[in-house]
Amino acid sequence: MSLGKGLGALINSSSKYQKKQPVKFADEAESENKADKLWQVPLSEISPDAKQPRKQFDEAALAELAESIKIHGVLQPLLLTEKDDGGYELIAGERRWRAAKIAGLASVPAIVKHLGDQEKVEISLIENIQREALNPIEEAFAFKRLMEEFGLRQQAVADKVGKSRPSVANTIRLLDLPDEAQTALMEKKISASQGRGLLALKSQKDQLEMLASMLGQKITVRDLEERARQQGPTGRKDANILYFEEKLREFLGTKVSISHKKDKGKITIDYYSKDEFKEIVEKILEDE
Numbered sequence: 001m002s003l004g005k006g007l008g009a010l011i012n013s014s015s016k017y018q019k020k021q022p023v024k025f026a027d028e029a030e031s032e033n034k035a036d037k038l039w040q041v042p043l044s045e046i047s048p049d050a051k052q053p054r055k056q057f058d059e060a061a062l063a064e065l066a067e068s069i070k071i072h073g074v075l076q077p078l079l080l081t082e083k084d085d086g087g088y089e090l091i092a093g094e095r096r097w098r099a100a101k102i103a104g105l106a107s108v109p110a111i112v113k114h115l116g117d118q119e120k121v122e123i124s125l126i127e128n129i130q131r132e133a134l135n136p137i138e139e140a141f142a143f144k145r146l147m148e149e150f151g152l153r154q155q156a157v158a159d160k161v162g163k164s165r166p167s168v169a170n171t172i173r174l175l176d177l178p179d180e181a182q183t184a185l186m187e188k189k190i191s192a193s194q195g196r197g198l199l200a201l202k203s204q205k206d207q208l209e210m211l212a213s214m215l216g217q218k219i220t221v222r223d224l225e226e227r228a229r230q231q232g233p234t235g236r237k238d239a240n241i242l243y244f245e246e247k248l249r250e251f252l253g254t255k256v257s258i259s260h261k262k263d264k265g266k267i268t269i270d271y272y273s274k275d276e277f278k279e280i281v282e283k284i285l286e287d288e
Contacts, residue, residue: 038077040107045087046080048094049124057098065095066102074100077109079127081120088112091120092127118150122160136192137182140171147172153275154253165279166253170196173255173272178204181211190214197224199255252280 078093090097091113100108115123125134125142134142146152146160154172158165174185174195181198184190190198194214198207201224213219241258248256248267255270271277 038109038111041078041080041088041110041112042107043097043101043105046078046090046097046108046110047083047087048090048097049120057095062095062099062102065099069096069099069103069105074105074108077111079123080110080112081115082112089120091115091123118146121146121150126161135186135188136171136174136195137186140174143168143172144175147273147275154279164253166250169253169272169276173199176272178208178211180208184211184215194219194224200224252283254280 074096076093076096078097079091080088081091083089088110093110097108121142125139125146143154143157143161146157147154152160154168155165158168161168171192174182174192177185177195177198181190181195185192185195190211198210201207201210210219210224241260245256245258248258248269252269254272254276257268259265259268269280271280
């Protein structure tokens with residue numbers, strides 16, 4: 001499933017609301033027919049996915065959505081899957097589900113799909129990315145889960161969510177930040193670019209000291225890069241070396257540093273997993 005298809009691929013726009021409870025069918029053909037319809041499902045029978053990537057919800061925005069739902073109803077159906085022990089698990093539409101509860105609705109329109117664990121993670125992640133609802137740390141944990149739990153490589157994750165592999169790699173790297181910096185990212189006190197800038201500092205102590213400075217005053221990504229360069233053994237780097245470092249970072253999707261003195265030097269490429277190591281090597285050798 002690609003981000004280009006989005007959730008629209010899951011929903012038949014010509015479907016009609018059914019004024020009754022969903023029923024269980026005995027065979028697969030009937031189950032497929034069921035999945036093509038919109039059902040009114042009681043809110044009391046729906047429970048959120050505990051592993052849903054989004055963890056933070058804006059209470060004021062939920063209240064506004066609840067007021068809209070009181071007037072217009074839930075205009076876009078939720079996506080559910082049936083639980084083995086009864087009831088339904090929420091795959092996409094948790095904001096609408098929460099707002100409908102606030103609005104006092106008894107039931108909501110929903111589509112019921114039979115989905116595997118990996119499909120549930122992918123759909124939930126894709127919906128949140130489409131709505132720009134995830135903070136960088138939530139997104140990083142979701143990417144990491146797809147890789148670790150389902151054995152996907154970074155390129156496969158990138159293909160599924162419609163992002164570049166370097167973008168996925170750089171997002172996952174944010175999980176290497178100290179907890180305090182991750183919290184600042186989740187609370188939007190610093191940007192993802194500033195978070196990546198903190199990773200360029202040598203030690204966690206340096207990162208936390210810089211974070212404290214960032215929270216107390218305006219510090220740009222350029223300021224962070226300059227501070228990181230000043231910590232290096234050779235001080236400020238030549239502009240051409242910095243240019244090539246940046247180009248290599250973009251190409252490989254990971255941290256790259258170049259130390260250069262006269263006509264000699266070395267290029268250091270960081271990687272953070274065996275899969276990322278393989279991908280970097282393949283990227284370097286792909287033209288051979």
